[in-house]
Amino acid sequence: MKRLRSATGLLVALGLPLAVSAAAPAQEAAKPALPLKAVSDFDSIADETKRSVAIFEETGKVLQHPRCVNCHPAGDRPLQNMNMTLHQPPVFRGEANFGLPGMQCTTCHGPANVDVVAQAEGIQSIPGDPNWHLAPIEMAWQGKTLAEICVQIKDQNRNGGKTLAEIVEHMGKDHLVGWGWNPGKGREPVPGTQEQFGALYEAWAATGAHCPAG
Template identity: 60%
Template sequence: MKKWLMIAALAATPALAQDAELRAVGDFDDIEGEEVRSVALFEEMLKVIEHPRCLNCHPVNGGPTQGDDMTPHMPPVVRGDADFGAPGMFCTTCHGTQNVAFVTGDGSIPGHEPWALAPVSMGWQGLSGAEICAQLKDPERNGDRDLAELHEHMAEDGLVGWGWHPGDGRTPVPGTQEAFGEIVQAWIDTGAACPG
């Protein structure tokens, strides 16, 4: 692997909080001012959004990364048309409809139906929380979703939910998808403010 690529991947790797849990929505009730509360809720959302389970499939450039250390995907793959991989090497060449444990040791091949990269317009690796927030709220970049549809995607979509059930050898995102959905809804209800 090229040295600069490894350095870039490591520089983009967030610190993993192994024991991090999502705070309950009620934990934010004492925060004065709706906008300040909304920003605090979004920063709580970032515990999930900036976790390697999410960032690995939200690259800004090139193909996916993998693992908690977000190393370049092995075997090397490219995005291809419709974010499902290149002809002859679609994501589904290796990724099935569910996680598959290795038979020769620890670990697994992740799977879900469908398995795909996020669109280029939703690349998050290396972006600030403020940039990710603006991107999430922009229908031109978020798959033409309004805030209600964004909530539905984050709270109910199975591929998003995979982050809480990533298979052997991977650290799941903190909390539960249900708790995350509640935080997303509270963020929306308080004005969907972005960090400064």
């Protein structure tokens, strides 16, 4: 894929006013990923239910990170940056969570991250993934406690019909989920690695998939 010359150039190509770029919040300074505890770090918790809850709480470092919540908004607009501001330019989820006709996610987001050569407004890269889209509104995490998210993740009416085993597979192997650890230049990744995250989910399921108290 060709690199975009600048964020401003992208707006011009889309026929959008340059004022949109000026209004966009500056991209956050990139930081190294924070760690996640290993499954073995929870072996000292003898009570299986308490161990299961502790493991899930560790995964909350990822689930409640802005990198994930931005794509699981409570409304019809995605969020962006570490302060989770509304996406600029203004876009909406549409019926299939891929945006509205004429302004779908793929209008700007390609199959991979693209570095911006001539940076504008602090934007260093444009995010991308082959399946870039918003999570369905039933999977909204914004504003919810970790306990509420846990119950939601296990609810097949709100998790895309996935079994617990499929949830474990999704968290540990899904490419779009994995974007959180590879968010492109200028963005803070979620803690740990996807492999560690998947291992925690496997251990959580094996210990009964218990949720924190509300």
